[in-house]
Amino acid sequence: MPIYRTGRTCYFTESPTHPYRGIFMHFSRKMMNIKPSxxxxxxxxxxxxxxxxxxxxxxxxxxPDFPTPEHIREAGIQAIRDGFTRYTAVPGIPELREAIAEYFRRIYGVNPSPDCTIASNGGKQSLYNLFLALLNPGDEVLIPVPYWVSYPAMVYLCQGVPVYVRATSAQHFKITVDQLEQNRTEKTRILIFNSPSNPSGSCYTEEECAAIVQWAVQHNIFIISDEIYDQLVYEPAKPTGLAVWWERYPEHIAIVNGLAKSFAMTGWRVGYTLADPSLIKILNQITGQTTANICSIAQKAAVAALTGSYDxxxxxxxxxxxxxxxxxxxxxxxxxxxxxxxxxxxxxxxxxxxxxxxxxxxxxxxxxxxxxxxxxxxxxxxxxxxxxxxxxxxxxxxxxxxxxxxxxxxxxxxx
Ligand SMILES: Cc1ncc(COP(=O)(O)O)c(C=O)c1O
CATH class of the missing domain: 3.90.1150.10 (Aspartate Aminotransferase, domain 1)
Structure with missing residues (x-):
């Protein structure tokens, strides 16, 4: 186990073969709160x-235990055959950004321009880049509990402060506006909203979404809506993404989604963000300086997924x-x-x-x-x-x- 010397962010190297074994390595203080997943x-x-x-x-x-559907895999194979293997535009090929915009038209009836979209290396990267783009040190992020495992770690890495709002099993794991209000301070900057939720599977109703959005807009709190499971909602519940609210308040909401869960494409690493073009520009800069475009082949497969049949x-x-x-x-x-x-x-x-x-x-x-x-x-x-x-x-x-x-x-x- 590494030895942590309080206040000095130093560890001894552990590798038995390292030439400087026993010499201090200096790690970022940000890592102190980060636990393995x-x-x-x-x-x-x-x-x-x-x-x-x-x-x-x-x-x-x-x-999902299902294989990626055949027509999507074929599109990936075709991309390789066509030699579509070079760098692409950072936010994704125009076809993919158009396909993402089209998804919101098809599913939610909203009409975003492709400029409001950016492809990412999975929903995870969309979320992380949003926290990077929006948080200053000490900004508070409201995280409903139970939460998806990576939210607190991402907030810490971006020097924000997680503020946990607990929803009990008796509440079907859904937080209320009253609870959010009790936890709001002048430092509250973001609410992370996840419906359907991992781990609880709970879905917020249209009325519950409306109340939360109106509260957030009133207090100038930005909502990151993680909708990675939006296609996995079971009757009689209805999918209730915030896309309609995003169209009304684009400066207050960003939507994160991806193909991993809905299209059984976890390994392809395709996610995306829908946000105001000014925020997309910032996300584009972060992506350009860190990872650049996502895999060109996966982009072609994602276009086939988003524009094909949803059977x-x-x-x-x-x-x-x-x-x-x-x-x-x-x-x-x-x-x-x-x-x-x-x-x-x-x-x-x-x-x-x-x-x-x-x-x-x-x-x-x-x-x-x-x-x-x-x-x-x-x-x-x-x-x-x-x-x-x-x-x-x-x-x-x-x-x-x-x-x-x-x-x-x-x-x-x-x-
Ligand atoms: C709630 C939630 N958000 C985001 C993600 C990240 O998905 P991706 O595989 O697209 O990075 C996951 C994956 O488990 C998840 O459960």
Whole structure:
């Protein structure tokens, strides 16, 4: 383990082969609050167990189990065949920016110009660059809890201050305007809004969105709306992105989306931001100086995805809805577990604090026991700011999912 000397941001080098072994290395003070991603750490643990021949089912995954649809893969292959392998314009090829704008027309009926878009290396880069563009040291960012694991780390890296606003399971994990107002100060600069949510799957209704937007506009607070799961909303809930509000208040809202979850394209790394052209210009400068354009081949695949038929999206959504229904029915029947029914994404977020005992005092202990006894990996809620809960991903085949849940039930109640 590295040795941290308080106040000096120094570590000893750890590498046994490093020529300056034992000499101080100086790391940025910004790194002090950055923890490794908990979900990636669990995935690493699962891989390690599998490599040792242990049978483990991971319900910790954050990606669709479906392959990228054929016509999208073909477009990538064609791009390679055509030699489309050089640098492109930093914000993306014009075709892609037009396709992103077209997505908002097709899904939300708003009419942005391609100048209001920029492609990114996944939704993650869109979010990070927005924080870089908007935050000054000490600016506060309201982060509803439970939150997606990377928001606090990104805010810290951009020298902002996360302010957590807790939504309990009894509130179906949705914050209210009253709670936001209680946490507002003169330093509040940004609200990060994520609907459907990872980890809870909660979706805000149109009325709830309207109330939050109006509050933010009134207090000059910028909303970053992370809509990466917008295509994964299950009836009777309706998709409620903020695009319509963005059209009205472009200087107060930026929308982040991407193709990873909706089009099963996690590895292609294509995300995008919709924002006022003045902000897009800044994002373009950041991108130009740091990463430049995203992969040219992935851009062609993304154009095929966004402009093609959405039947593939609909059939994946149908499968996720079926799994949501069967897994929620099972988990919500468990004694001392409370799991609000999620409206979207592909996660259940269950309050298991009713199961805590001296031997199993928290979510991490419960998850370790389940990994050992049931051979199933889950993510403890601490990773998302809520230690009362655990997250189950249902992005696995129906039979694998139900078998894993039955094994968990056995380990919890038949021990
Ligand atoms: C809520 C949320 N936002 C953003 C992302 C980042 O997505 P991408 O793979 O496009 O970077 C994820 C990925 O897990 C997510 O769950």
């Amino acid at each position: 908990a979900t990636l750490a669990i995935n690493a643990k699962v891989l390690e167990l599998k490599a040792r021949g242990v049978s483990v089912t991971s319900l910790a995954v954050g990606e 593939c999206v609909a059939s994946m959504r149908e499968a996720f809805q079926r799994r949501r229904d069967m897994s929620w029915k099972e988990v919500s029947s468990w004694k001392n577990v409370f799991c609000p029914k999620p409206d979207g994404a592909f996660y259940l977020f269950a309050d298991i604090s009713g199961l805590y005992t001296e031997a199993l005092p928290d979510a991490t202990a419960v998850c370790s026991m389940l990994l050992e006894k049931a051979g199933v990996a889950l993510v403890p809620g601490d990773a998302f700011g809520d230690p009362a809960c655990v997250r189950f991903s249902y992005a696995v085949a129906d039979d694998v999912l139900m078998d894993a849940l039955h094994r968990i039930r056995k380990a919890l109640y038949e021990a």
